[in-house]
Amino acid sequence: xxxxxxxxxxxxxxxxxxxxxxxxxxxxxxxxxxxxxxxxxxxxxxxxxxxxxxxxxxxxxxxxxxxxxxxxxxxxxxxxxxxxxxxxxxxxxxxxxxxxxxxxxxxxxxxxxxxxxxxxxxxxxxxxxxxxxxxxxxxxxxxxxxxxxxxxxxxxxxxxxxxxxxxxxxxxxxxxxxxxxxxxxxxxxxxxxxxxxxxxxxxxxxxxxxxxxxxxxxxxxxxxxxxxxxxxxxxxxxxxxxxxxxxxxxxxxxx
Numbered sequence: 001x002x003x004x005x006x007x008x009x010x011x012x013x014x015x016x017x018x019x020x021x022x023x024x025x026x027x028x029x030x031x032x033x034x035x036x037x038x039x040x041x042x043x044x045x046x047x048x049x050x051x052x053x054x055x056x057x058x059x060x061x062x063x064x065x066x067x068x069x070x071x072x073x074x075x076x077x078x079x080x081x082x083x084x085x086x087x088x089x090x091x092x093x094x095x096x097x098x099x100x101x102x103x104x105x106x107x108x109x110x111x112x113x114x115x116x117x118x119x120x121x122x123x124x125x126x127x128x129x130x131x132x133x134x135x136x137x138x139x140x141x142x143x144x145x146x147x148x149x150x151x152x153x154x155x156x157x158x159x160x161x162x163x164x165x166x167x168x169x170x171x172x173x174x175x176x177x178x179x180x181x182x183x184x185x186x187x188x189x190x191x192x193x194x195x196x197x198x199x200x201x202x203x204x205x206x207x208x209x210x211x212x213x214x215x216x217x218x219x220x221x222x223x224x225x226x227x228x229x230x231x232x233x234x235x236x237x238x239x240x241x242x243x244x245x246x247x248x249x250x251x252x253x254x255x
Contacts, residue, residue, distance in 0.1 A: 003234035006031035008129070009075040010233070011068070013058055013116060014085035015051075016043035018185050019135065022222035023082055024051055026230050032080075035071040058085035058112040059104060068119035078123035080233040083113040083134045083157075088191065089150040102149045109153035113160060125171050131237070132168075132175040133229045134161045138246060141179055144254045154179075158244045165242030174241030176232050181248025182210055184219035215250025 005027065015024040015036030021043075027034050028051060037056040038044050044053040052074050056067040072078050089105030090097055113134050124130040139147060140154030157177055164175035182188055196206040211217050228247050231237050 003030055003230055003236065005230065005234055008032040008233065009077050009079045009127075010034045010082065011071045011075070011078060011080070011116075011120065012036045012082040012084055013112070014038055015082075016040055016047060016053060018187055019180065019183060019222045019225050020082075020084040022226040023084060023229055026223065026226035027080075027233075030230060033075055035074050037067045037071070058116075059108045061111075061115050064112060064115040065119060068116060072120070072123050077126055078120055079127045079129055079131070081116060081120045081124065081132045082229060083116050083132070085109075085112050086135060086153075087150075088187070089147065089153070091146050091194070093146065094148045097149060105149035106153045106156070109150065110156045110160070113157060117164065121168065121173070124168075124173050128172070129233075129235055129238070130171075130173040131233045132161075132164060132173065133232055134175065134177045135225075136161070136177040136179045136244065138179050138181050138248050138251050139254055140177070141244065141246070142251075142254050147254075161244070162242050169241060174232070174238070176241060177244045178225060178228060179244055179246040179248060180220055180225050181214065181246070181251040182219050183225065184221055188219070209255070213251055213253045213255065214248070215252070218249045220247055220249055 010027045010032050012023050014020045016038035024034050024036050035052045037054045039057050041055050047053045054067050056063045087108045090101040134157050136157040137154040139151040140158050144151040161175050161177040192206050196203045225247055
């Protein structure tokens with residue numbers, strides 16, 4: 001299916017690995033021009049030659065501003081912003097969470113999206129097919145015990161996205177939030193391994209429990225997240241805005 005994204009100008013934050021890398025590769029395969037950033041310079045070095053990557057810490061407002069300015073300059077404008085940067089944040093009872101860890105989690109998962117968006121909006125207003133995709137999480141709909149900073153940030157992303165849709169809609173800019181479930185990859189494996197170690201159980205047991213909470217009993221592949229975002233960014237998604245869209249194999253609970 002031709003999604004009509006040839007020459008589309010795209011910024012993806014944290015796009016050198018994981019979900020971000022899948023999004024970058026998917027847009028690239030459709031003929032889009034992509035600029036990304038990451039804090040992992042080794043991962044950045046593995047990007048294809050036709051993808052521009054900058055080293056940037058999305059938890060630093062000045063770094064975000066510098067990255068966005070350079071990215072928009074390289075692209076000569078902007079059609080789609082994908083706010084993908086995030087962090088797992090601390091795990092533990094709420095009364096034991098270090099306030100600094102709380103603030104760092106919200107700064108990367110939520111506040112970075114605000115900073116990227118505010119710098120992107122003037123360029124998006126000049127596009128005839130403008131969109132924003134904000135990565136939230138099922139934790140932003142279901143909640144997540146012992147992961148309160150992460151869940152709070154991801155709930156915030158949904159409210160931010162809905163407000164953007166209402167505010168920017170008259171300018172022809174649509175905004176949607178994507179809520180991944182259990183996404184296959186090293187990050188999810190590390191989370192489950194840490195949980196297995198804390199509980200004194202095997203990885204297989206913990207993984208089996210996690211998958212049992214999904215209707216399809218399966219992980220989501222990063223490429224499936226990317227497919228959803230591409231559709232929303234394409235002209236075929238022109239009337240979809242203000243939505244919190246789960247791509248989660250029908251996950252009923254996070255634990």
